[in-house]
Amino acid sequence: MSLCVLTVAKTLVLATSSFSLSWTHSVEKVQWQEDWQLKHDTLQLVTARVKGSGAGMEPGANAKLVDGWWEWQPNLPAQTELILAASGATSSAWTLCPQDLSCINLAETASEPIKLWACDE
Numbered sequence: 001m002s003l004c005v006l007t008v009a010k011t012l013v014l015a016t017s018s019f020s021l022s023w024t025h026s027v028e029k030v031q032w033q034e035d036w037q038l039k040h041d042t043l044q045l046v047t048a049r050v051k052g053s054g055a056g057m058e059p060g061a062n063a064k065l066v067d068g069w070w071e072w073q074p075n076l077p078a079q080t081e082l083i084l085a086a087s088g089a090t091s092s093a094w095t096l097c098p099q100d101l102s103c104i105n106l107a108e109t110a111s112e113p114i115k116l117w118a119c120d121e
Contacts, residue, residue, distance in 0.1 A: 001038045003098060004119035008086075008111040013119065016098035018046075021082075024092035033069070038118045042078035047071060081117040 003019060005012040022033040031051040037044045049069040050059055059070035084094050086107030094114070097103040106114050 001041075002119050003038060004115075004117050005096065005104075005106070006115040007106065012104075014098045014101060016101060019096060019098045021084075022095045022097070036082075039078060041118050042080055043082060043116065043118060044078045045074050045076045048074050081115055084114040084116070086111040086113055 001017060003014045003016050005014065016038070018035065018037045020033055020035050022031065024031055030053070033049040034045055035047040037046050048060060049066075049071045051069055053059060053070070060072035060074055063070040063072040065071075084107060093105040093108040095103055095105055096116075
């Protein structure tokens with residue numbers, strides 16, 4: 001299983017079974033991180049972390065403070081795909097870090113949304 005990433009320019013196929021996704025909230029300027037695993041043909045959110053709280057950034061149920069981050073295990077069903085907005089108007093790009101591979105910045109400028117999904121390619 002691989003992770004496919006569709007950008008406006010091309011499709012990337014990354015040989016990985018897990019990845020982290022991080023960004024800075026556009027209004028609150030607070031860092032957010034999520035850890036995902038590829039399971040069968042879906043994406044499963046395993047852990048979420050937020051560096052603080054604010055509008056739309058409240059830590060999840062049973063969150064614990066770990067090394068300055070509120071961390072919890074979200075109760076989200078497996079997803080067939082993730083769609084990442086690419087407005088170019090936020091304070092940071094999305095940072096995708098596949099396990100054992102270099103991190104990639106996505107949506108640094110305005111473009112079509114970016115799509116992530118589990119693939120066999």
